[in-house]
Amino acid sequence: xxxxxxxxxxxxxxxxxxxxxxxxxxxxxxxxxxxxxxxxxxxxxxxxxxxxxxxxxxxxxxxxxxxxxxxxxxxxxxxxxxxxxxxxxxxxxxxxxxxxxxxxxxxxxxxxxxxxxxxxxxxxxxxxxxxxxxxxxxxxxxxxxxxxxxxxxxxxxxxxxxxxxxxxxxxxxxxxxxxxxxxxxxxxxxxxxxxxxxxxxxxxxxxxxxxxxxxxxxxxxxxxxxxxxxxxxxxxxxxxxxxxxxxxxxxxxxxxxxxxxxxxxxxxxxxxxxxxxxxxxxxxxxxxxxxxxxxxxx
Numbered sequence: 001x002x003x004x005x006x007x008x009x010x011x012x013x014x015x016x017x018x019x020x021x022x023x024x025x026x027x028x029x030x031x032x033x034x035x036x037x038x039x040x041x042x043x044x045x046x047x048x049x050x051x052x053x054x055x056x057x058x059x060x061x062x063x064x065x066x067x068x069x070x071x072x073x074x075x076x077x078x079x080x081x082x083x084x085x086x087x088x089x090x091x092x093x094x095x096x097x098x099x100x101x102x103x104x105x106x107x108x109x110x111x112x113x114x115x116x117x118x119x120x121x122x123x124x125x126x127x128x129x130x131x132x133x134x135x136x137x138x139x140x141x142x143x144x145x146x147x148x149x150x151x152x153x154x155x156x157x158x159x160x161x162x163x164x165x166x167x168x169x170x171x172x173x174x175x176x177x178x179x180x181x182x183x184x185x186x187x188x189x190x191x192x193x194x195x196x197x198x199x200x201x202x203x204x205x206x207x208x209x210x211x212x213x214x215x216x217x218x219x220x221x222x223x224x225x226x227x228x229x230x231x232x233x234x235x236x237x238x239x240x241x242x243x244x245x246x247x248x249x250x251x252x253x254x255x256x257x258x259x260x261x262x263x264x265x266x267x268x269x270x271x272x273x274x275x276x277x278x279x280x281x282x283x284x285x286x287x288x289x290x291x292x293x294x295x296x297x298x
Contacts, residue, residue, distance in 0.1 A: 003028060003045055005054060012051035015282040016074065023072040023104075027054060034068055034105045042068075046113050050213060053077070057113065065110035066096060076215060077104045079146060083191060083216035084108075091135030092193075092211045093202075108212075111202040117209055118198040122232065125198050126249070129228055130256055132201050132209050133193065140191040140218045149192075149219025150183055156274045163277045171295055175273035178266040182220075187260075192217050192224040198231045222259045226267035229253060233294050243297040250298075269298040 005027055013021045023030075031054065035042055039061050046055040053071035060066065071077040084095040084106075094109035117125045117132075140146060157176055164172040193200070194215035204210040217223070229249055236242040250268065254261035276291030 003031070006045065006047045006049040008048040008051060009054060013072070021072070027070065030070060030105070031056060031068070034070065034102065037101065038068075038107065040066070040068065053213075055113070057110065067093075067108040067110050067113075069106040069108055071104050071106075073104060076147075077106060079216050080214055081106055082141075082144070082146070083193075083214050086141050086191060087136060087138070089206075089210075090138075091132055091207075092214070093204075094206075109204070109210075111204045111210055111212065113202060115203040116199045117201040118231075122235075126228070126231070126253070127256075128209050129196075129198050129201050129231075130225075130253060132211050133196055133224060133228065134257055136193050136196075136211060136214075137190040137221050137224070140189070144191075144218065146191065146216050146218045148189070149186070149217055149223050152194075152217050153179055153183075153223075153270065153274075159281075160274055160277050163281055168273075168277065168292060171273050171292060172277070175270045175295070179270050182263060182266055182270075187220045187222075187263075189218045190221055192219060192221065194224065195227065196224055197227050220259075220263070221257065222254075222263040223267045223271075225253055225257060225259060225264055226271045229264070229268045230272055230291070230294055233290050237290050237293055242294075246294065246297050265298055269295055272298070 005024065010024065013024050035058065040058040043057040043059060046057060049055050052075040053069050056068045058066050058068045078100065081095065081100060084092055085098045089109070093111060095106065096109060097107040117129045120128065157179060160172055160176065193211055194217040195213065196211065200213050201209050201211050229246070230236070236246055239245060250265050251261055254264045272291050272295035276288045276295060279285075279288035279291060
């Protein structure tokens with residue numbers, strides 16, 4: 001099947017596989033086979049799309065809409081499948097093929113791909129996003145194979161130590177110390193979205209808003225909520241009262257979702273510093289500067 005992968009996806013895959021990506025080279029053939037096996041037709045590939053997968057809007061032979069999502073193994077698509085199956089459409093997009101026909105290919109309910117919570121005014125967007133996130137925090141399935149917060153942040157912490165230099169060493173030390181303290185006696189673990197933010201909540205038909213694109217992890221809810229705190233970070237940095245707004249946001253989100261405010265602040269610090277260093281590592285300096293400045297407010 002001939003098509004041009006979205007440039008955003010190509011750039012992002014280049015950051016995680018700088019020596020080349022066999023998955024990307026085989027993507028047209030993989031998509032063509034997945035479509036043919038299910039008797040689907042492709043309307044269009046979603047652009048700009050995500051940074052870790054290809055999303056194609058498709059239709060069944062009877063005209064019914066769906067979404068076909070393809071992702072390389074390093075972005076854990078089978079963990080996403082397992083999480084979506086466990087949620088069963090409650091708060092998240094519905095998985096239409098619970099059993100994997102082939103690895104890395106997910107057939108999903110069609111939402112409104114161009115309408116996310118981020119399109120709402122900021123206060124309303126945070127409220128709707130937080131309400132969606134609450135529905136996802138459920139007991140993980142027995143015997144689950146999901147990564148834990150301790151495991152994921154352990155890998156991240158090792159990379160942070162390796163990438164720290166004099167310019168950011170103080171922030172890195174504070175973030176790592178916060179993580180160590182947070183892991184001493186964490187609250188009971190729940191199944192978490194893992195990469196939740198406003199743009200991951202799309203308008204739907206059976207429910208007003210549904211989450212998409214999880215990178216599921218099991219751990220405390222404050223870890224999941226921390227990514228939402230820094231949503232629209234570019235607007236926060238541009239505001240003269242950005243630091244005050246950020247601290248107020250931490251307080252309001254913690255109270256509305258009944259998580260410990262200090263734990264939320266600490267996880268927000270860790271995740272912002274980790275994301276900032278990762279952006280520096282792959283050459284996205286403007287993003288890194290925004291994130292590290294934000295982290296300094298915490």
